[in-house]
Amino acid sequence: MHVVIPYVVGALLFGLGVYGVLRRRNAILVLMAVELMLNAVNLILVTADVSLRSALTGVAIESWARPGSAAPGTGGVLALFVIVLAAAEVGVGLAIILQYYRMRKAVVLDDVRLDHEDEERVAG
Amino acid sequence: MTVADVLLLALGAVAVGSGALVVTSSHLVRSGLYLVVSLGAIAGLYLVLGAELVAWVQILVYVGAVVVLLLFAVMLTRAPIGPSPDLDRPGLPAALIGGGVGFGLAVLFADAFHWVRYPYPEPGTAERVGEQIFGAWVLPFEVVSILLLSALVGAIVLSRPDIGARLAPEPTPPAPTPAEPPPAGPEQPGSERPGPDTDDAKAAGLAADETEADQATDATKGAQA
Numbered sequence: 001m002h003v004v005i006p007y008v009v010g011a012l013l014f015g016l017g018v019y020g021v022l023r024r025r026n027a028i029l030v031l032m033a034v035e036l037m038l039n040a041v042n043l044i045l046v047t048a049d050v051s052l053r054s055a056l057t058g059v060a061i062e063s064w065a066r067p068g069s070a071a072p073g074t075g076g077v078l079a080l081f082v083i084v085l086a087a088a089e090v091g092v093g094l095a096i097i098l099q100y101y102r103m104r105k106a107v108v109l110d111d112v113r114l115d116h117e118d119e120e121r122v123a124g
Numbered sequence: 125m126t127v128a129d130v131l132l133l134a135l136g137a138v139a140v141g142s143g144a145l146v147v148t149s150s151h152l153v154r155s156g157l158y159l160v161v162s163l164g165a166i167a168g169l170y171l172v173l174g175a176e177l178v179a180w181v182q183i184l185v186y187v188g189a190v191v192v193l194l195l196f197a198v199m200l201t202r203a204p205i206g207p208s209p210d211l212d213r214p215g216l217p218a219a220l221i222g223g224g225v226g227f228g229l230a231v232l233f234a235d236a237f238h239w240v241r242y243p244y245p246e247p248g249t250a251e252r253v254g255e256q257i258f259g260a261w262v263l264p265f266e267v268v269s270i271l272l273l274s275a276l277v278g279a280i281v282l283s284r285p286d287i288g289a290r291l292a293p294e295p296t297p298p299a300p301t302p303a304e305p306p307p308a309g310p311e312q313p314g315s316e317r318p319g320p321d322t323d324d325a326k327a328a329g330l331a332a333d334e335t336e337a338d339q340a341t342d343a344t345k346g347a348q349a
Contacts, residue, residue, distance in 0.1 A: 002132070002242070003242050004234055004238065005132040005133055005136055007236075008136075008233055014226060015222050015227065015230075016143045016144055018221060019218050019219060019221070019223065020222075022213070022221055022222060024147070028152065028197050036162065039162075042166070049175070050245045076175040076178045077257055077261050085271070089275075091276070092282070097201070098283060099283055107201050
């Protein structure tokens with residue numbers, strides 16, 4: 001298989017995520033774009049597991065490429081960790097967005113003002 | 125071009141196309157549904173690349189939980205059903221930066237990994253991934269579990285207004301709980317009329333518990349003041 005295909009797909013998805021984060025004004029859509037970026041990174045991790053492992057078949061075990069007991073499959077493990085991080089990020093991010101919506105009735109990022117935080121204690 | 129290449133190309137095209145629709149669609153709900161398509165195509169890519177467990181975890185966690193959570197938030201913020209006109213900023217700088225990042229990385233990868241055939245990976249079964257996680261990666265695994273727990277607690281604390289709320293300067297006794305304690309979830313409606321982008325049909329159905337929450341909020345305010 002040609003691993004350049006998933007690499008390029010991951011790069012394009014990351015670019016789309018950057019575009020979405022910069023373009024969107026709704027906070028939920030910004031979170032969706034962040035999810036796209038995290039998935040692009042996951043895809044590149046899994047693809048690197050395939051390509052670099054097969055490129056390193058002749059390398060000695062004490063080489064820099066395989067420190068300690070790390071066997072092939074590391075890219076998948078890292079992708080699992082990134083998925084867990086993304087789940088935690090979405091949970092906390094949505095809690096922030098919903099709390100902000102309850103206080104200010106808006107989810108538009110351009111309207112977020114950070115300079116009058118004393119209102120929180122009455123709004124909460 | 126082998127079968128794996130054709131599959132990779134097709135799934136990659138689906139992923140990138142629906143990802144582009146996620147960031148350009150003017151319907152909030154449709155963005156979430158296109159995100160489902162994109163994440164599903166990426167799960168298919170994982171399957172072709174031999175990472176079987178990652179693919180199923182992707183389906184379970186992303187498609188099953190994260191997207192549902194996002195759509196739930198879309199509903200709770202009372203997003204309009206139709207297209208939203210004011211969803212985007214002016215697009216030129218975003219297109220420049222995003223396109224620059226995307227195509228720059230794509231050119232970099234295409235230059236680094238030319239059109240070279242790599243051997244198929246042996247399928248990474250769950251057994252091997254388990255040996256990896258509980259062998260070489262057991263410490264990061266535990267740290268991630270602590271992070272998940274703290275994220276859970278943090279989300280609960282954030283969505284409950286009676287925890288960690290800054291009180292008035294004079295010391296007051298702890299606020300007596302109002303008649304209807306606010307639920308732990310973030311779905312408590314606010315005290316004012318919904319935003320200008322909400323249609324009245326949805327707001328009418330929620331008017332009853334809005335007044336209830338209004339009284340509860342007033343009780344909390346009075347107790348804290």
